[in-house]
Amino acid sequence: MTLLAPAVSDLLHVDPALLLVDLNVRHDARLDADFKASVAEHGVLVPVVVVRTHEDRLRVRFGHRRTLAAVEVGRPTVPVVVVADETTDDAATVERLVTQWAENEHRTGLTTAERADVIGQLSAFGVSPTQIARRTRATKTEVTAALAVHRSELARAATARYKFLDLTQAAVVAEFDADTEAVKALVLAAREGRFDHVAQRLRDDRREAAARSGLADQLREQGVRVIDRPASGDTAAELHRLADDEGTRLTAATHECCPGHAAYIGQEHGWVIVDADGQPLGEASDGDGEDEVDLDDEDDPEDGGEAPRREWSSWAAPRWVCTDPAAHGHTDTWAATSSGNSGRVPADQLTDDEREAARVARRDVIESNKAWGSAQTVRREWLRDLACRKTAPKGTAGFLAASLAVDADLLADVGGNHLAADLLGIETGSYGRSAELARLVAAAVDARALLLALVQVLAAYEARADRNDWRHLRPATGRYLTHLQALGYTLADVEHRACGHDPAPTTDSDQDD
Template sequence: MAQHSSTIEAGTGATVAYLDADPCILLVDVNVRTQVRLDKEFVASVKAQGVLVPIVAVRTTEGALRVRYGHRRTLAAIETGRETVPVIVAADESTDDAGQIDRLVGQYAENEHRTGLTVAEKVGVVEQLSAFGVSHAQISKRLGIKRDTVKDALAVAASPIAKKAAERYEATLTLDQAAVVAEFDALADEDTVKALLVDANTGGRQFAHIAQRARDERAEQERRQEFIASLGGVPIVERPSYRNDEPVKRLGRLLDQQGEPLTVETHAACLGHAAYVDKRTAWVPAPRPESDTTGEQGGQDTEDDDNALGATDLDLDPDAEDALYDDDEDDYPEDEQDGSWEETWEAEYVCTDPSRYGHTARYGGSSEAAPLKAAEMSEEQREEAREARRTVIANNKAWDSATTVRQEWLTGWLTRKSAPKGSGLFLAAAVASGSHALTQAFERNHPTGRVLLGLGEATSARIGAGQALAGLLSDVSEARAQVVTLGLVLGAHEAALGRHSWRNVDSGTRRYLTFLAENGYGLSDVERLACGEHPLPEVDEPDAA
């Protein structure tokens, strides 16, 4: 019931009453909205701040108050236990046709023509609250937003470029994207900042992929520098070529003045002592039953090593292959269904001028390394093979970054309450195909599916896995149970993917990635290759902020 009230005369001569009323007595039965959607953030705001904008009501012929504008505010107040809400009683209710027309038009306008704060405006609010000394926790509580949102807003506020971008690209740049721009601005990574803004301005489909690739490349360089620092000050040079006129030679191809093979220890005092650094990547398979065989997706490489590495159709002899591909970046396993890639850095020691420092060739009578059969190739053939190799390395790195983005997207997407349209057809096709990926996931109690559904690290261990999945399905709706089922099947497909996927296109991979794309995931260029597509052409770059 009403606590207290006051009346004022409107310009039309009608009397308008202002009162504090119990929200439970207000009628909310007449509204153009068929469903009143109360999101968590809105309810949290009403709980913390109360109803800030008065509810507009009309008085019925029976003397009750019927809400005209403010149904969501009323229901949120009831849900949060507010004792009173501010109400403006604008007029007596009119039930004739003209009155109903006015109500419909007014409620449509009140619900339809609304504009929330822009990203830049939200950043400004959080920035000012922080300047007043309000803690992150209090900003989160009082604004009804997540702490991560507060953190993102303050990061944007601290970056002039990100702040300007939020203003300039307000229609396309989200707050979390602006925070990513701020992340790379703080690292003085101008190229990545520009690439992110270009993508955001053209739809943002590659935004997460661009950011993750940049993070991975930076992390790789940091690991490289840490490894170099561990070498104790040995001069670092670029990797030498295998050309006969290359002055820098590997120690393994040289002899000392006594005719003995050079070693790192015996060469350490030489003024030409140096090293180049290479990354080695090896596949470490997980233990698996002997009965496991490869299947439709993620199966055994069927091509020979040359083609599996993305090489050309050149008929290369072993020495030529060693010269062109002396990099263990792609020691692909016969079966990548389960296991992990492990990377290490290695130093290859060299002498920068063997002739000057008295070394001779181990395989010949001069300091020149023995002629390689690769030297018999034409320069055009050499460059063709080198380009193929560069493509393989670049696409492998792009695939690793895309995997991180894809799995993060899946983890968030699978928190939904119901499966999207088209899920039934996707699930039916997956089951009907009888793919090895799905069979293997069932046998191992869905290790990847459990991760995507938030149940822990990926593992093939079966102990407790079934109970965890059963617990996930307890007390859930029919719609949510369908999402869990979808998550397990998606996890099976995801587990079958690997660096081989962009090279060996199969129907299972194509069906899986296409389904993700249809539901809002932005495929990277390398994932498009896995679908049998060519990457999209580059777009013209607008001026970055």
């Protein structure tokens, strides 16, 4: 078929199906869904460059992907620029290969900062987030993140300077833009691949600080003096170790009239009962507590109710003290038992180096336990993404076989089944068992069933993993975390320790930037 020659210039509008696309350095056009959708909606925005053959056909020189996408989505015409007649000698072929290499090799997409700026400008013109997502082919998550970045001057500056930040990471930077130290930590973590763990720890620390501040304000409103946690050597002592002049143990109620009555904000740890949405209902019951939640009092599974579950948690709590027990006539009941056969050396008998070592060890326990809680949040979110896959990752069969061989007792964990349903986003069921999970497995094809088996086994390991595993290593937890790492999960430092490894080294260079 002979094409019409241009009337005035070498710009044509041609049916893309008539163009020859046989000579290209690309082996695969890689037509992704977003690109085809863009061509379907907007057409081919950049003209295709062609040469005219001896048979009066047009052969594409630059723009093979645009042409093939236009054919697939049914565009009637594409803009075409005819640059020359085709020549077939060796020199012309060399020129074609070199120029096609250059044309494909030196393409650069928009940076994170540029994408955020475009989306921010569209929003300023009144385009809704939903319309922005549709028109730009960005996901709603990306649009939400870009708008958060656009509203933060610090986040915009960070994305312009640090090209490795993606939109999701830049949005987290915006979340902490009032805390420059947090922003430094986030940028460093993004460069080193630990971003999710650092971000979660910062969120947890911020939440804890807010809870502690709120509790301190409540105490002050009640007329309670709030002090910092007493350091070693301070005169203040906690009430649980003090007695009055008659030998009766002091409590917050019996001590409140003492001039030394005060409190500092500490942390309580323990098992709490949470509902299906993860909201705390109370402390775990041992049958004696008046205000505790008894698992047996909850909805009967036969009535369709969903039983609560226990989770280890921490919360801010007041620690009641007397600022000067000796001056106010109180007796330290621990003084007589602080030495003797307890095996523990009193603090005043330790050397400065021993005291410092004990302080460092205690701080390590506190910080590492907090880090484990933050890592668990990141890890379970990663497991939820894994559970959304259609097929199991490579290495699944071997891991499942090994798990059956060495950790079969763990796989019967009821909590694991309950957690597996939660990771898959289905009804968790009562008392740890999910009928919906059983139905999901029964209806799955083999490839999907293998993934569901993996999720259930990983959930059993996850349910058994404990915050003490970084101190008291358990082979099962090490095998579990090592396999997650092989699947692409980035271990936190505390998780490296649970595997018996030294934490991944951090880079201090350019930290001040």
